[in-house]
Amino acid sequence: MRTYKGNKAVKKRRFGAELKRHWQMYLFLLLPVIYVFIFKYLPMAGLVIAFEDYKARTGIFGSPWVGFKWFIKFFESYQFRRVLVNTLLISFYGILAGFPFPIIFALLANCMPDGKVKKTIQGIVTLPHFISTTVMVGIILQIFNINTGLYGIIAQAITGHTPNNILGDPSAFRSLYVWSGIWQNFGWDSIIYTAALAGVDPTYHEAAQLDGANRFQRVIHVDFPTILPTVVIMLILRMGQVMSIGFEKIYLMQNPLNLEASQIISTYVYEVGLSGNGVSNFSLATAIGMFNSIINLLLIVTVNKIANKVGETSLW
Amino acid sequence: MKSENATTRVKYKLTGCDLVFYGISALVIGILTLTVLYIIVYILSASFSSPAALAAGKVVLWPVDFSVDGYKAVFNYSKVWIGYRNTIFYVIAGTVINVSMTLLCAYPMAQKDLYGGKVIMAYFTFTMIFSGGMIPTYILIKKLGIMNTIWSLLLPGAMTIYNMIIARTFIQTNIPGELKDAARIDGCDDFHFFFEVVLPLSKAIIAVLILWYAVGHWNSYMDAFLYLRNNNLYPLQIFLKDVLVSGEFSAEDMMDPETAIALQNMKLLLKYSLIVVSVVPLFFFYPFVQKYFVKGVTIGSVKG
Structure with a gap:
C-alpha cells in the first residue's frame, strides 16, 4: 500500500520534471495534437448522429434519440x-x-x-x-x-x-x-x-x-x-x-x-x-x-x- | 585460398533453359511496358491531331493531320487558367502546412524517452484505423465556418499520420541519440537542436514529404468536390472532372469567340489536350525526383 502511494507521488513528480525539462518537445506537439483532435476526433464524436434523427435545425444536441x-x-x-x-x-x-x-x-x-x-x-x-x-x-x-x-x-x-x-x-x-x-x-x-x-x-x-x-x-x-x-x-x-x-x-x-x-x-x-x-x-x-x-x-x-x-x- | 577464389569465379554458362527464361521474361516485361507506353503515346498523339481525324477514329498511334488546335482551345478556356492558378496556390500553401506539421510532430515522436510518448503516438495512430467518416466531417467543416473557403482544402488534411510515422522512422535511424546527448551537454536545447541539427540532417526526408504532399494536393478533388461551391476557388481537378467525366463545358468560358464556334467540333480533341496539360507538370518533374519517391517507399517499408 505504502509503495503504491509512493509510486504515485514519484510519478507525479516525474511528470512535472519531464514537462519542465522537455517543455519545448510538448510545445512542438501542441499544434499536431490540436489538429488531430479537431479534424479526426471531433468527427468520431459526431458519429453520435447515427443514433439520432438528426436535423440541421435541431443540431447534434437537440435532435431526438432513436437508437439503432x-x-x-x-x-x-x-x-x-x-x-x-x-x-x-x-x-x-x-x-x-x-x-x-x-x-x-x-x-x-x-x-x-x-x-x-x-x-x-x-x-x-x-x-x-x-x-x-x-x-x-x-x-x-x-x-x-x-x-x-x-x-x-x-x-x-x-x-x-x-x-x-x-x-x-x-x-x-x-x-x-x-x-x-x-x-x-x-x-x-x-x-x-x-x-x-x-x-x-x-x-x-x-x-x-x-x-x-x-x-x-x-x-x-x-x-x-x-x-x-x-x-x-x-x-x-x-x-x-x-x-x-x-x-x-x-x-x-x-x-x-x-x-x-x-x-x-x-x-x-x-x-x-x-x-x-x-x-x-x-x-x-x-x-x-x-x-x-x-x-x-x-x-x-x-x-x-x-x-x-x-x-x-x-x-x- | 587460391583454389576457392578460382571456383567462385568460374564463368557461368547460359544454358538453353536460361535462354528460354530470359526470352519469356523479356516478352512479359516488354508487353507490360508497352501497354503503359502505348496508352501514354496514344493520348499524346490524339491531343496533337486534327479534330476531324480524331472524331473519325483515324488516330491509332501517331498524330494524324498534326495540329495544336486542342491546345489553343485549352489555353483559351478561362476555367483552365483559374484552375491552374488555384491548384498552384493549394499545392504551395498546403505543402508548406503539411511539411511543417509533419516535422513538428515527427521530431518529438522520434524521442524514445519522451514521457507519455507512447500514449500520444497511440492517440495519433488510432486515427489511421478509425474515422468519423464523410458525413460527420462534412458537418464539422460546416460548423467550423470554413465551408466554401480555401481553408476547407488546407486544414482537414493538414498532416498525414502515415507520413509522420515515416519521418519519425527517418529521424530515429539517421540522427543518433549520442548527437543529442552531446548537444545537450553543450547547452543546446530541444528547440535549437531541431532547427540547427535535425532539419539540416533531414533534407532527404523533407524532399520525400514535399513531393508526396505536393502530388497529393495536385491530384486531389475530393475535398473541393465536397466543400467548395465557388467557381473561383475550384482547383484544376474539379474542372477536369466536369469536362472529362461529366462532359460539361460551356462555350461562354472561351475567351475568344472564334474558338467558341469551332469548339463544338473539338470537344473530343479538347479532352485529350486537357489530359496532357494537366499531367505534363508531374511527368516532367518525375525523372528528376524519382529517387526520392523510391526512397520514401523504402523508408516506409522498414516500418510500414
Missing part, C-alpha cells in the same frame, strides 16, 4: 446486400488479379542487367501512378468510347460494327475498374519488392549456380523466398482493406446504367447523405458509414495481429 433505427433500416433495405456484395466483389477481384502483377514484374525486372534500359523501363511503368483519379477516369471514358475511343476503333475494325457500350455494362464495370487500376499501379507497387530484392545475398546465387540451377530455378528458389516475407505482409495488409475501397474512382466511373454493379458502401453513403438526389438523410448515411468503419477497424486489428505473428512486422 438507422442501422436496422439499412440492414433491412435491399441496398444492404447489394452494396456489401459489390464492395467485396470489387475488392477480391482487385486482390486476385492485381496482387501478383507487381511481384512478377519486380522478379523479372530484377533479372535484367543493371543499366539505362532497366532504369528507363522502371521509370515508365511508375509514371501512371501519378495520374490523378479524375484524369484516369477521363482516360478510361475516352479510350472505351464505342465510337471514337481506341476500343471502339479496334472493335469496329475487327467486327465491322459498333460494339456494345462497355461503359454502361454492369458486368464489365468490375473488370474496367480493376484492370485500369492494375495498369496504373503495378509499376509503383513493384518498388517495394524491388527494394526487397536488393537484399538478396549474391552468394546464394553463386551457390545455386554451382549446383547447376538455371536462372528460372534461381528466381523460384532464391529470389522469391527472399521477398516472401514482404509478399505475405503486403497481402495481409491488403486483406485488411477489403472493405475500404476508395470513393473517388468508383464514384467518377458510375453512371445510371452500371449502378447495379458500381454502387459500393462509400458511394452509397454519399448518395444517401450529400448527393441531393431525394431527401438527404445525414443520420442514415452516418450509420452506414459507421458500420463500414467498424468492420474496417476489426479487419485491420485482426490482420495486424496475424501480421505480427507471421513476420514480426506490424503497422504500429
Whole structure:
C-alpha cells in the first residue's frame, strides 16, 4: 500500500520534471495534437448522429434519440446486400488479379542487367501512378468510347460494327475498374519488392549456380523466398482493406446504367447523405458509414495481429 | 585460398533453359511496358491531331493531320487558367502546412524517452484505423465556418499520420541519440537542436514529404468536390472532372469567340489536350525526383 502511494507521488513528480525539462518537445506537439483532435476526433464524436434523427435545425444536441433505427433500416433495405456484395466483389477481384502483377514484374525486372534500359523501363511503368483519379477516369471514358475511343476503333475494325457500350455494362464495370487500376499501379507497387530484392545475398546465387540451377530455378528458389516475407505482409495488409475501397474512382466511373454493379458502401453513403438526389438523410448515411468503419477497424486489428505473428512486422 | 577464389569465379554458362527464361521474361516485361507506353503515346498523339481525324477514329498511334488546335482551345478556356492558378496556390500553401506539421510532430515522436510518448503516438495512430467518416466531417467543416473557403482544402488534411510515422522512422535511424546527448551537454536545447541539427540532417526526408504532399494536393478533388461551391476557388481537378467525366463545358468560358464556334467540333480533341496539360507538370518533374519517391517507399517499408 505504502509503495503504491509512493509510486504515485514519484510519478507525479516525474511528470512535472519531464514537462519542465522537455517543455519545448510538448510545445512542438501542441499544434499536431490540436489538429488531430479537431479534424479526426471531433468527427468520431459526431458519429453520435447515427443514433439520432438528426436535423440541421435541431443540431447534434437537440435532435431526438432513436437508437439503432438507422442501422436496422439499412440492414433491412435491399441496398444492404447489394452494396456489401459489390464492395467485396470489387475488392477480391482487385486482390486476385492485381496482387501478383507487381511481384512478377519486380522478379523479372530484377533479372535484367543493371543499366539505362532497366532504369528507363522502371521509370515508365511508375509514371501512371501519378495520374490523378479524375484524369484516369477521363482516360478510361475516352479510350472505351464505342465510337471514337481506341476500343471502339479496334472493335469496329475487327467486327465491322459498333460494339456494345462497355461503359454502361454492369458486368464489365468490375473488370474496367480493376484492370485500369492494375495498369496504373503495378509499376509503383513493384518498388517495394524491388527494394526487397536488393537484399538478396549474391552468394546464394553463386551457390545455386554451382549446383547447376538455371536462372528460372534461381528466381523460384532464391529470389522469391527472399521477398516472401514482404509478399505475405503486403497481402495481409491488403486483406485488411477489403472493405475500404476508395470513393473517388468508383464514384467518377458510375453512371445510371452500371449502378447495379458500381454502387459500393462509400458511394452509397454519399448518395444517401450529400448527393441531393431525394431527401438527404445525414443520420442514415452516418450509420452506414459507421458500420463500414467498424468492420474496417476489426479487419485491420485482426490482420495486424496475424501480421505480427507471421513476420514480426506490424503497422504500429 | 587460391583454389576457392578460382571456383567462385568460374564463368557461368547460359544454358538453353536460361535462354528460354530470359526470352519469356523479356516478352512479359516488354508487353507490360508497352501497354503503359502505348496508352501514354496514344493520348499524346490524339491531343496533337486534327479534330476531324480524331472524331473519325483515324488516330491509332501517331498524330494524324498534326495540329495544336486542342491546345489553343485549352489555353483559351478561362476555367483552365483559374484552375491552374488555384491548384498552384493549394499545392504551395498546403505543402508548406503539411511539411511543417509533419516535422513538428515527427521530431518529438522520434524521442524514445519522451514521457507519455507512447500514449500520444497511440492517440495519433488510432486515427489511421478509425474515422468519423464523410458525413460527420462534412458537418464539422460546416460548423467550423470554413465551408466554401480555401481553408476547407488546407486544414482537414493538414498532416498525414502515415507520413509522420515515416519521418519519425527517418529521424530515429539517421540522427543518433549520442548527437543529442552531446548537444545537450553543450547547452543546446530541444528547440535549437531541431532547427540547427535535425532539419539540416533531414533534407532527404523533407524532399520525400514535399513531393508526396505536393502530388497529393495536385491530384486531389475530393475535398473541393465536397466543400467548395465557388467557381473561383475550384482547383484544376474539379474542372477536369466536369469536362472529362461529366462532359460539361460551356462555350461562354472561351475567351475568344472564334474558338467558341469551332469548339463544338473539338470537344473530343479538347479532352485529350486537357489530359496532357494537366499531367505534363508531374511527368516532367518525375525523372528528376524519382529517387526520392523510391526512397520514401523504402523508408516506409522498414516500418510500414
